[in-house]
Amino acid sequence: MITELGRLIARRIALTGPISTADFMAEALGHPRLGYYRRALPVGAAGDFTTAPEISQMFGELIGAWLAERWLSIGAPSPVRLIELGPGRGTLMADALRATRGVPGFHAALRLHLVETNVPLRAEQHRTLGASAPAWHERFGEVPPGPALIVANEFFDALPVRQFQKTAQGWRERMVGVAPDGGSLVFALAPGATPFARYLPDAPEGAQAEIGEAGRALAAAIGARLLRDGGWALIVDYGYDSGAGASLQAVRGHRGASILDRPGETDLSAHVDFAALAASAKAPTFGPIAQGDFLRRLGILQRAESLKARANESQRAAIDAALARLIDPDQMGTLFRVLAVGDGRSSLPAGFSEAE
Template sequence: MTTELGRLIAHRIALTGPISIADFMTEALGHPRLGYYRRAMPLGAEGDFTTAPEISQMFGELLGAWLADRWLTMGSPASVRLVELGPGRGTLMADALRATRGVPGFHAALDLHLVETSGPLRTAQQTALAAFAPTWHEHFDEVPAGPLLLVANEFFDALPVRQFHRTAEGWRERMVGLAPDGTLRLALAPGLTPFASALADAAPGAEAEFSEAGRALAAAIGARLHQDGGWALIIDYGYDSSTPGSSLQAVRGHRGADILARPGETDLSAHVDFAALAAASGRPTFGPVAQGDFLRRLGILERAHALKRQASPEQGRALDAALARLIAPDQMGTLFRVLAMGDDRSAQPAGFSDTPSDAT
């Protein structure tokens, strides 16, 4: 059983030939009417996945403190674009802004911009952030010029990726085509890929994956930081350095699924290559570091202790569970990485070293 979007993709392939996995992801996630992020509420129990801000208020609070600190190091500009890519239900930003309301002048300087394509999520963000009069955009490049503070939590993992397989003759791209019965299937392109120069040499049988969209966005963010000043913080799951293999996965109803099954109703994501983002940005970068280490350095243990002092025993147990989920190595603490982009004039930002006074 397929979906209306699946039938449209199959019809496109029948007319024009196989498409790349990146093109398939673009359609499956972003089709103007039927794409996953256009039509569904993907977060929470009724959706397909849960993100860190939904686990505990501590996550957004600490990121808010980090952003306010970066504003201060920028010289406290009177106006700054506060941008979140993929803000979910607005939970992270609401927590960040609540935690920073005591920073003199910070809120008065903020001009809030949200990059979001989902109608249902925009509605939730409006409810959570109405007091801050956000402006919404489909793409980052629509954000007006000006000093920038940007956060992207679990955004880059949803950007399209290409996949490749190393044959005896060389690298060939994995494509989405049609099986004899008209259903979608994966197959290798018949010829060698022109992207081979971007791939490391490897033995036959090796797999590779990269995101043109991710690198292009990192470059655009870096260009804005160079032009207007500011900082960007990227949190996602992935690799510190470019790693062979394929990581594209599908999730539906909080369970793994076939990446080609039910397009438009299934979440697709891939591990983020942080080294590639850092290189593409063209800016001084810090990290990536493990999310658990980052949050500990920002004071999450102390914040959890403070919250527990005012909590019931049941609330205390929930806080302990949330804390473990965010920082434990066997949960989100190690797989999720944190990367900052900024300038070469400031000391190393908080969270990236146990000795934050050391500049990098």
């Protein structure tokens, strides 16, 4: 199916030539009027995917406790910018704020900043978090300076990536072009050598690779801010510690879809290269570690037992199911990774040591 945005992309290619997968992702997800993240309500059962905060309140509660502890570790500054990148429906932040109401001075110090481009989601976030007087921003760089606590859950996976394939002549970039019919979009390899080859590994013919320039640039901006103003960032996403092939995928209605089909109506994402993020931050980093290990060390098993003590039989079963989904190795427990970035001036963060 050719969407209005698909026709616009095909017209651009006809005029200027094939575009990179990164450019295609940027258009498909971020076009000012027709991009997926500009107009869709993607999160939840009615959307295209479900995130950890939507699975259980325990996730946001533990993230909130981690953020509050990090605030204390940097000297409890007031004010402090609490920044969430891609807040979804505001569920994670609502749970985090509810769980930290008892931390003396924490809420009084907070200035909530939400980085969100999706207008319908901003409305949802206002309904959920309006009492905390959030400020909204299109980009991370718009958030005012000052000490910061930053959380990004399933944000980096939606940032554009370039794709490459190793041929007999060397690495070639995977491009998006227009099929002979003049309307549908197709993949093809660029004929010439790519300048990104020096960043790609030695690999056999047929191997594939990805580079996420936008993710690396954002990690660099986060690291620079924390070193300058103080604070901590927590990045949670699905991905790999280092080195992987092509992972770009499409989802529509909770089911896999063709990457080039129905741009603007389909979610696109790629596994996050955490080693690249850590290197780009140029600041102290901890992890990445498995989400299951991180949540266990923060006390999710104890929190689940506490919730079950006040629940009926069906509620207890739901809590157990949510817990398994968040921490079991065959669910989100190992596929999702957690990385912390710090300012180099405060104590080590909870959740990253096997001794905990």
